[in-house]
Amino acid sequence: MLKASGIITMITDFGDRDYFVGAVKGVILSINPEAKIVDITHNIAPGNIQEAAFTLLNCYSRFPEGTVHYCVVDPGVGSERSPLLVFNQKYYFIAPDNGVVYPAVKGTNYWAIDIYDMGERYLSRRVSSSFDGRDIFAQAAALLSRECNLDSLGELSREINVFELPLPKFRDLNLVGEVIHIDRFGNVISNITRREIRRLAKPCILIKGFRIDKEYEYYGQAPVGVPFYIQGSAGYIEISMRGHRADRFLKAKVGDEISLSGEADG
Structure with missing residues (x-):
């Protein structure tokens, strides 16, 4: 199992004027007070998956192995899209299944788990259908940052939505x-x-x-x-x-x- 580094990076479109980022960090630190949270950016244009994917692709590998990359740009929040934990030999990624993680893991031996499969054993009750970043993704990121056993989280899959950055x-x-x-x-x-x-x-x-x-x-x-x-x-x-x-x-x-x-x- 990949050893957690205790580091959680954050890429979001939450901005810096509302309570959103603070609420997410509060959930993370309530579960793992020792987590080291690194703000990459919260100023992705709202719902812009390409911008988020480009940002993640160009910085994730600069972090120590075992880092949890929380990348939540989620125009489909509240819909039937799945919240995912994606991991490969070096990193964890917490993100909606909208392709935002794909450019970063493309070409690696990656696996995915539907975070909903973690169930009540790990996740507390969902409070709102409009803030999965706090109610679902933050909890999963915090659990991973403190050495959660992947074997007990859910069924592994190779199926994630593909989003390709444009090629010339x-x-x-x-x-x-x-x-x-x-x-x-x-x-x-x-x-x-x-x-x-x-x-x-x-x-x-x-x-x-x-x-x-x-x-x-x-x-x-x-x-x-x-x-x-x-x-x-x-x-x-x-x-x-x-x-x-x-x-x-x-x-x-x-x-x-x-x-x-x-x-x-x-």
Whole structure:
């Protein structure tokens, strides 16, 4: 059995102005006062599964093995969708069965348990049909963080809903992708990787009518106020501007098309 680290991370769309996050943490600490809770973000756009999946994918593996990742962005709350415990050789994930965990566990030997199967032996009564994050997911995360025996929790399954982050595709001679994230600095993050850029001798990025062919290794190399591309920390190509927000300059938003053209290298 995977040894619990006592760490619980949190990714939610609960925001920071209401009581939601505090109520969830209160449940967790009532069950496991020794839990170490790490807030990754509570500012996912409401119901945005893609944003939550992207965030989880790019940070979960930085934590110690045995960490419980609580990722609750749940537009289907109160419906028949299942609350899941998903785990692989290194981590636990607590999330609704809406695909948000799939990009993180894809390619690993993962298993899932319907949290409802834990039943009254482990979970107290559900208080509300509109706050499973507190009444169901928080309890399950707390129990796992203090070494709960998985063998007694419920039937194991490989069946979870699949959600794939969008992948670039070839159209004619261009690789066509899209904007998958815009960070708080206004960097426009694509789903095109550095490997794909490196296949071309004279790469050029096209977005919103702009041609961008200047690449820099770090932001300080670039002139102020000119869009350029850079390999971001998540491994994707992103459009940036030194001293300005690239998203506002380009009028770019998530989902916008971004294409890569150039000459084949060699």
